[in-house]
Amino acid sequence: MKGWVGKLDEVAASARSHVCVGLDPDPALLPVADVLAFNRTIVDATRDLVCAYKPNLGFYEALGMAGLEALQATVRHIRSVAPGVVIVGDAKRGDIGSTARAYARAMFEVWDFDAVTVSPYLGRDSIEPFMAYEDRGAIILCRTSNPGARDIQDLPTGSGPLYLRVAELIESWNVAGNLGMVVGATYPEELAEVRAAHPTLPLLVPGVGAQGADVSKAVRAGAGRMLVSSSRGLIYASRDPDRYAEAAREATETLRAAINAALETD
């Protein structure tokens, strides 16, 4: 397995970790003012315990140009201190072919992400430009972790709910082997259904921690290639400027252990 999926397999095995740390700088929660210094400290404190970092672009865009500069420097820092760790750009982009090509260039050539989250709503030609980067890839929204996931993703389609049809489409598009899916930990039954039908696709599983999902239920449901993602629950484990790095490490270690324990007792 080459590309970002091979990189994921390697780091998951060597770090014995399915933990993906969401790097989401929220001014209301940050223990220090400097976003880049905060991210660097979190990365330095957790880099041997994780398979991936996942900055969500919304939080950086909300900080304007300075936020985007901090994002760029954060990616460079991860590349330098943790070159084996996967970097997922959580961007949830999705546009028509010609624009999707521009977004793919932005995500892979400007920001240097290994993989990027994208929306399936515009169909195959909106995903193809991301698939064309063979060493990179796209993680496509399937069944998300939020309450509103039900509004559209659960609509009946004649052969099961929409999210299962989307999962089938993603599998059928995955000729280059560089696609994955987002399935929220907050809905373990739906997660189990998707995993049963698609045993080898990498699953990005957000929703543990602040969103309140039961870790061991979710992990058993999604077992396999899996990035279990938490943001607020890890990086804001303490908001004490003198203790937040240590607290983030402890919270990450605790999540890693809980995931591994759930997988072993399976």
Added chain:
Amino acid sequence: MKGWVGKLDEVAASARSHVCVGLDPDPALLPVADVLAFNRTIVDATRDLVCAYKPNLGFYEALGMAGLEALQATVRHIRSVAPGVVIVGDAKRGDIGSTARAYARAMFEVWDFDAVTVSPYLGRDSIEPFMAYEDRGAIILCRTSNPGARDIQDLPTGSGPLYLRVAELIESWNVAGNLGMVVGATYPEELAEVRAAHPTLPLLVPGVGAQGADVSKAVRAGAGRMLVSSSRGLIYASRDPDRYAEAAREATETLRAAINAALETD
């Protein structure tokens, strides 16, 4: 009618125009190297002929930090020389509630767009933060203009194709009166269906010009509050550095006249 929809009504009436000019800087097509100079020239040449400008963020992100700075300066330029014209940020964002709040802050407070395109896939809580800015608004993807639109948007749901269910949801969410929908000009039958069911919602109708839709068919199908959007067909009407401004003005005037003629003969 207040907010961005009121602004649209006013400029559409005063400029007698439904034309939305897409400002999509593509290095392979630009007649001059400087994106900001190009955008300023296009805006200055067309500002009395349009109801809206629509920069697509993908093209600016692909140019890195310099592209994003050009976007910021472009918005400021439009505000200064064409304060009555609507600025749509074509961003197609869509994320869970807490992140959607960050994106709404980015789109309205950092970039200063009047309205922003968003994806419906994550449901109501992904849209609410945009609706909360009462003088701004969200234009939600319904039936897009690209070939892949069929893959997911046309799936049967038991009561019609998905895009019609999405349109109903958008109407039901529109308590603040600041939502609109994207429906591609390339599918005039679907456009007519959506318009018949939702006579007052603003429709952003891309796909005329380079994407090849029949203008008069699309315009008659979507008649009402409508932004008819073209990018490449207008801004790259000529790639001659000495003539592109004049050519963009001529192409915009021609599109405006074609739209108005189609509406009058209806």
